[in-house]
């Protein structure tokens with residue numbers, strides 16, 4: 087079963103904040119633990135070795151946690167050729183199971199899209215080797231950022247989708263809600279106490295207020311069809327004119343998964359690696375003949391939008407955006423995907 | 437700020453009406469507080485989108501090379517220097533660009549403002565002279581603008597446009613402080629310490645190339661990192677490859693970098709790209725007496741051949 091598939095009715099417990107360190111200690115004994123940590127000015131999701139490293143008072147991590155499952159550089163195999171024979175070494179799978187602790191619900195939900203795309207008929211063993219053995223404990227957002235729009239993308243600031251366990255900050259403790267069987271097993275830890283009616287009521291109120299505080303993104307119904315119709319509309323040029331064609335929006339995105347395969351070789355041996363790639367780069371579609379079917383930023387940016395809002399909804403029944411807002415805050419020219427979607431929904435052209 | 441905005445709009449309107457240019461490249465209000473962003477104005481009725489405040493941080497000259505239209509560009513000191521350099525390098529034709537010069541008081545670093553307000557969230561910002569008034573759901577706070585400038589703006593010695601066709605507002609007094617104090621501190625470290633520092637910075641890099649793409653002087657049709665025949669460097673974030681990317685880029689910009697800071701501002705993960713570029717800016721100034729983009733006359737060091745060059749780095753004397 088893919089983690090985060092909801093096998094169980096929600097059961098919940100309370101984790102008092104002063105007991106969190108002991109819970110993390112026990113997790114660390116059994117698993118490799120990834121959690122939000124401070125690195126200079128930014129928060130990143132990194133492996134931790136002590137509970138004190140964890141920062142839970144944060145907006146969202148600068149980079150999405152996808153690299154834990156789909157690293158920027160992934161060795162696929164090593165090879166050696168000798169006297170016409172080729173030897174291939176595939177790296178061993180993961181030995182220790184892992185847990186990703188304290189990520190945001192949008193990012194947890196993003197994993198569900200990666201599961202769909204990298205799963206299915208041609209299952210990606212490298213991804214699922216990490217994914218299957220990794221528990222996801224996420225932290226609900228009680229104060230979403232102005233750049234967040236998960237609710238409009240089908241998720242929500244307290245959405246359990248993609249998590250095994252969902253924590254919600256009640257100020258002196260967290261309400262922990264089991265989403266999967268594996269999440270429920272975590273609740274057996276002695277750090278958790280029984281929850282009560284009052285905590286559940288407070289949690290409900292926080293959830294409601296959090297959702298109400300989010301500005302909805304105006305999105306046309308059947309946008310996926312509409313986009314096909316406006317594919318050749320001149321509006322794309324106006325929308326994308328300021329784009330610099332960098333990799334920020336795709337590399338930071340929790341759901342972008344495009345990659346390149348290359349060999350790093352010296353003499354007769356080498357390594358085949360998978361590295362991230364981006365549809366925003368000209369090289370992504372550059373053909374050996376010299377032709378580039380997506381010659382300018384316009385075609386490349388359009389691809390990004392079409393993929394997220396038309397192709398993926400059609401092929402995977404899920405939007406390719408979970409509304410984390412990273413591309414909104416980090417784009418150097420503030421090319422805001424919410425405005426793009428709104429403008430394309432507005433019926434100009436088509 | 438409103439006055440500058442009005443002046444820019446009036447100039448743009450006139451240029452478009454008189455068909456002096458086909459497009460005005462300037463700034464408009466962004467989609468969030470503390471953000472302004474580039475915009476392209478082609479119609480007179482759209483000039484009111486143009487806007488000016490302390491967050492107009494992008495280096496607009498990046499949009500000039502290969503542009504077929506006759507363009508006007510809103511230019512701070514650094515932008516004008518980038519245009520000068522681009523004209524010298526034959527990427528922009530002087531008679532096809534109009535510079536709307538704006539003397540610049542320095543651009544504000546939004547991440548510093550955000551961290552000073554954290555964990556409170558800023559929902560609205562107003563800029564009046566040297567103050568920034570921030571407002572959130574349950575707070576209002578006034579900050580001194582000049583205390584939150586970008587690094588590149590703090591050490592900027594040319595806030596006034598070095599080249600302009602129209603000027604907005606008044607000339608500012610130019611500072612005379614040593615702009616290279618940070619580089620002297622860096623120079624004073626041992627080679628090993630410098631190497632460690634650079635490695636630590638480069639390790640953050642995700643190779644999104646935003647630094648390169650935001651740079652007005654990085655306009656090569658094919659960047660060396662993208663070449664595949666031959667492939668000069670590996671594609672991954674292995675630190676040796678990332679380091680090569682940064683070192684080579686810095687060298688390719690030696691004597692050309694105008695210290696606009698666009699690269700480090702674009703970087704999403706805060707790599708200190710500035711150290712390398714500024715170090716080379718300083719070296720080029722010390723060794724060849726050249727500062728990029730100050731005028732159209734002086735020959736660039738890379739384009740200079742002098743038989744009497746001392747070559748003191750090879751032989752003595």
Ligand code: SF4
Nearest residue numbers: 329330332334335417
């Ligand atoms: S939209 Fe922004 S982040 Fe994305 S490629 Fe363009 S400039 Fe870069």
Ligand code: SF4
Nearest residue numbers: 339407408410411413
């Ligand atoms: S497209 Fe932007 S907002 Fe949507 S998931 Fe990706 S980074 Fe987040």
Ligand code: SF4
Nearest residue numbers: 651693694696697699
């Ligand atoms: S290297 Fe950086 S500071 Fe120098 S011109 Fe390019 S963007 Fe500006």
Ligand code: SF4
Nearest residue numbers: 641642644645647703
């Ligand atoms: S912008 Fe930053 S992360 Fe991106 S390539 Fe440049 S240094 Fe690396």
